[in-house]
Amino acid sequence: MSRLKNISIWLIWLSIFPTSMTYLYFAIEPNFTGYWVDIIAFAIIMCAVAYFPIQVGSITIFFINGVSFAVFLYFGLFAEIVLTQLALISLLIKIKLKKSEFYRIATNSTMLFLTSIFAAVVYYALGGTHGVLSLNTLDQIIPLVGYIVGSIVVNQVLLALIDIYVKGNKFTGIPSSLLVDSLVTAMIFPIGLILYILYLEIGLSAIFIVGFPAILLSVVISTYHKGQQINKYLHDTSNIGHELSKKLNVKDVLDTFVEKVHALIPMSYIYVYDITNSSRSMNMIRYVSDDETQHLQDISLEYGEGFAGQIYKEEIPKMLVKRSQLGKIENSEIPEEVNSAIGVPIMRKNLVVGVLVIASKRKYAYEKYHLMLLEILGNFLSVAIENARHYQSEKNKSQCDRLTGLYNYRYFTEHLESYAFDLQEKELDEELSIILFDLDSFKELNDTYGHEAGNEVLIELARRIEAFVGEQGLVARYGGEEFTVLIKGYKHHEAVDWAELLRAKIAQEPFKVTNHMLDHQDPIKIYVTASIGVATYPDHCETPDELIRQADRSMYVGAKRNGKNRVASAEEAI
Template sequence: MSRSKNVAVWLIWLAVFPTTLAYLYIAIEPNFSGYWLDLLAFAIVVSAVAAFPIQVGSITIFFINGVSFAVFLYFGLFAEIIITQLALVALFIKIRLKKSEFHRIATNSTMLLLTSIFAAVVYYALGGTHGVLSLSTLDEIIPLVGYVVGSIVVNQFLLTIIDVYVKGNKFTAVPKSLFIDSLTTAMITPIGIILYILYLEIGIPGILIVSFPAILLSVVISTYHKGRRVNTYLHETSEIGHELSKKLNVKDVLDTFIARVEKLIPMSYIYVYDITNSTQSMHLIRYVDSEGKEKVDEMSLSYGEGFAGEIYKKQKASIILKRNQIRSIPGIELPEQVHSVIGVPILRNNNVVGVLVIASKQVRAYEKYHLMLLEILGNFLSVAIENARHYQSEKNKSQRDRLTGLYNYRYFTEHLEGYALDLMEKGLEEKLSVILFDLDSFKKLNDTYGHEAGNEVLVELARRLEDYLGDRGIVARYGGEEFTVLIKDIEHEEAIKLAEDIRFMIAKDPFVVYEHMIEGEDSVKVYVTASIGVATYPDHCESPEELIRQADRSMYVGAKRSGKNRVASAAVAM
């Protein structure tokens, strides 16, 4: 809630609550002489009932209607207002109201006050009275019904105002709270009537007799609802596990995990650490805050350092709900605003391979079931990351050249064919160019310096090609000392110029090799040149599949046979 709304809510409360309460006291002149013990018993019961609320979405339900109804029937409006306000205090103490939610004291207090007054006005307008009632005639039953219906109507009206104008939510003609309010009132009102009748008959013992089932009902419903909520979360957790298992790379796994966890567990910050057990160091591989911002700075922790480091060291999940305890952790890595934090180790084969931390700016933001959910999610995350890395490893083995790390010939040809087919199916016209080159006199280099030196040259060349081309083209090792580059959507003349740049880049700087056969030298500088052929579709062939053949032909006919260390175009070679 904005600061201006927060101030407005409290100003309304200060203007309405004390004044109205004082006016009612003067107007009604309540006299509770001889009944203070009775009212104390009612207050204890209503506070006990309020201590077991249930949460349905953003709606907090506490079953005090029955007790307050009985108090109203016998003692009147002023006593009922005091009792409901005491119940509200008990509720907020029980749920440990956060500082950011203090406005709820003002809104709920005002709402209960106005609901009590409006329902009482309806009751009095229909001829209702207080004290000893038989509740057996229409003259007494009709005011009761009016009181119940009136309280529901005004309560829903005030809830709508708060929801729309205070919380800024969209107006709903038939809100969910109407059904919940009506249902709970239908359940609790009979208990209130029974409480009233027993109180008339036997006094305080009647309050105690009815209070036990009333409190028990609150406990049962609250426990049942909490169990249902945990089961719902467990179901959602299972769905997250299934969704993660379908992701085939680590980035997608982490993106999906964080997007789903943000909706399941309250958070201001999420940290995912990867652990290198050989050095006992932790590296932050993903960080997101509640505004969706990702941390760009690298962050590392050592064994036992900070909150995450302690989890790594102890290999146990942890939850801390006090800011002073968080700040007392040596080397704490969490922001100053954090008031609650939970963290779990990510295990694989009983070894800690990562740490998952979720922190909140809210006080006491987490319960034990949040920790349980996070432990389950941590296991799912561990399996998903391992599967994604295994898949990526196997994929790299099938697509990458083991020596240079470049794409292999199989991937290059499959990608070219697939891309060309996609263009054809979409009816798009796009030029594709292949630059194919072969290192000149590479056999002589191997004979002079050894095959290990030749491999060093190939590895260094692969690095240079990737650094130079970046995302402008797809580089592959064609086989042996031959390499190919696929360039998309450029004219043939531009492709020739790029090939010339590659030829110059290879020839101008020597390759330094260390694993050579020259005695007495730690390293040797080797100069290498390349013969290059270029072909472009549709300029030089009728289908993209012919590109490699045309580029290969232009390289041998136009470059190799013409003196090497040069670029040849398929247009000339043809």
């Protein structure tokens, strides 16, 4: 909220509350002689009930409305306002406002004050009085109903005004919370009537007879609701685990994890660190912030450094709920505006392999069950990453060449067949070209420099081809010293020109080799050439799956037999 709006809220409170309370005191001249113990007892009950609010969605249920109603009926408006304000202080102590939320003191105090005033005005306008009431005539019942209805309506109007002015939301009509608030009030105010009637009959004892059950009811319902909330959290946590188990690569696992956890647990930041235990270093691999405009550079931490580093070192979960606790951490990676943070180690086979941290700008934002949930989620994340890496490893073994990391012949042919079938099913015509090349005199290279040197050349060659092709095609190791490239959407002469550029890149730049069989140990440079064949569908075959045979034939007939180190088109081999 802007500083100007914050100041204006406090000025509104100052202009309304102190002056109005002073006026009411001198106008009403309240006299509680002989009733101070009763007033204090009512105040204690109201503060105790306010300390255990029941939060249902965005609706906060206070049993203080019932108790304050009894106070209003017997002692009048001034006593009801004072005790309600004291109960508000008790509530604000419980929720632990941070400095940036102090404006809520003024807004809530003003709202409760004006609600009391307007409800009382309706009550007096309908002929209501205070003290000992029989409540058995229509003249005395109508003001009670007016007070209750006036309290609900004014409260909702003030909530709407606060929502518009403070939060900047647009007015969209009568809020849906009005019905809920009405039902809650219908439940609470009868408690106030019962308390009032018993107070008339037995005095001070009635406050405790009704008040203590009200406190216990608040505690029980609040605890029950929190238990229900935890059960929902656990259910959602289980769903996240199931969702993660479906992901088959690490990136999808991490993206899904941070998205789901960010929606599940209140937070301002989430960090996921990966740990390299051999060097005891930590690298941040995922980061999400509520402020989408904020970009955080990669964070690297050492063993024991910062909040996450301490969790890595101690191998135990941590929860800090005050800025003073976070401020004691040396070299902390947590932003200054953060007031609460939870961190848990991600374990695998009794070894810390990562750290998960969530942080909030609010003080006391987290409770023990949040820590429990994050531990469960950390275990889910560990298992999901391990499964994704295992799947990817097995997939690479079946699809990729172990030496070069390129796709293997099996994957290449399956991909070509699948793509060709897709074209046929969709009745599409698309030009496909295969560039097949074989390194010249590679056996002599192995005999002269050794197979380790030959492997170095193959690995470097694979890197060059991938860099050259980029996203324009699919590269695979065909077998031995043969490689193949599939490109789409090129005319045949364009594919030949493209292959010529690739041939020149191979021939002109030497390969640096360190593992050779020569007498000296210094690295050497080896020049290598390649013979290349190019075939295009539908120019040289009727179906795409014939492309490899046509490209292979053009390479041997058109390139190898004609001097090597050249590009041959399938048209030359016909």
